[in-house]
Amino acid sequence: MPDPVLKVEELSCGFNTEDGYIRVVERLSFDIDAGKTLGLVGESGCGKTVTALAIMGLLPRPSGHIEGGTVFFRGNDLSNTSTPSLKEVRGKSISMIFQEPMTALNPVHSIGKQLVEAIHLYEPEIHRTDQRTRALELLTKVGIPEPAQRLKEYPHQLSGGMRQRVLISIAIAGNPDLLVADEPTTALDVTVQAQILELLRNLQTNHGMAMMLITHDLGVVAEICDEVLVMYAGRxxxxxxxxxxxxIPRHPYSQGLMASIPKLSAPCKVPLPVIDGIVPALDNLPSGCPFSNRCRYSDNKCEKENPPLMDAEPGHQVACHHWQSLGK
Ligand SMILES: Nc1ncnc2c1ncn2[C@@H]1O[C@H](COP(=O)(O)OP(=O)(O)O)[C@@H](O)[C@H]1O
Ligand SMILES: [Mg+2]
Incomplete structure (x- = not known):
């Protein structure tokens, strides 16, 4: 088996705040193989973006802080940020796209200028005339009609879906080995959402990229992911x-997420089940299982002991004291 493209081991990170240090992500481990997509799922605030930023070396400084763990990218330890060549690896071989394509593009520069800047970054020696050809090629690859016209336009002249396509074209300009996509379709209409997912899937198949797809939407996961990590309160x-x-979702939280996906077969007007309660504040987690205050199976043990991640079957792990009696 070749090494995974990304191997994250026991990653913990957090922020220094006025109220002291708050751990946001605790001992997260996962691998992503070439050509595969890992979905990182969980409710808003559970630490998905922080995880991605930590991997990218982009945690806001000086408050953000990687407390422990390692991030291996094709066998290189990225947590050791002092090595300059590794910074380059991050910039060139790992790309990230964000939820809001308007804020990620510069409003005062044309699409062409921004695309050429990215191309120049990855291929500094490329000739000017070839830059334009390459820019047109990239826009075509991400399904943008009339690419020559688009090069002259500014971000506000494009629809949300088109802007996200432009960002994807910038992200793939350097042929990255890993694409980190943070809620790439959340801000888009449903039909556009489906088109962007399809585009990501095609690009991935054609390029053999590994992808980490962050989403709060299990429908998106079902559509596009190979592996899934369900996060709750940073764990x-x-x-x-x-x-x-x-x-067989094993964790009561995953079961709750599943149950809240609308089903076509369900009778109309039956309300979707919801997971009661809210995510506890990260600086005030229950001392046992972080989900215990919302879990209907919670008992004494759950309130006292944080369950470790246990093997339910090969490749399937769950952090719940009761997993054996659930998920049947
Ligand atoms: N710069 C920051 N300073 C302090 N806390 C932060 C900062 N950025 C994020 N957090 C906290 O980290 C937690 C996880 O945030 P985030 O990763 O953005 O969640 P998600 O992407 O899953 O919605 C939240 O509780 C958030 O308040
Ligand atoms: Mg986020």
Missing amino acids: TAERANVTQLFE
């Missing part, structure tokens, strides 16, 4: 391949 609740997770 792993469950990790499985997508079939295992959808067939």
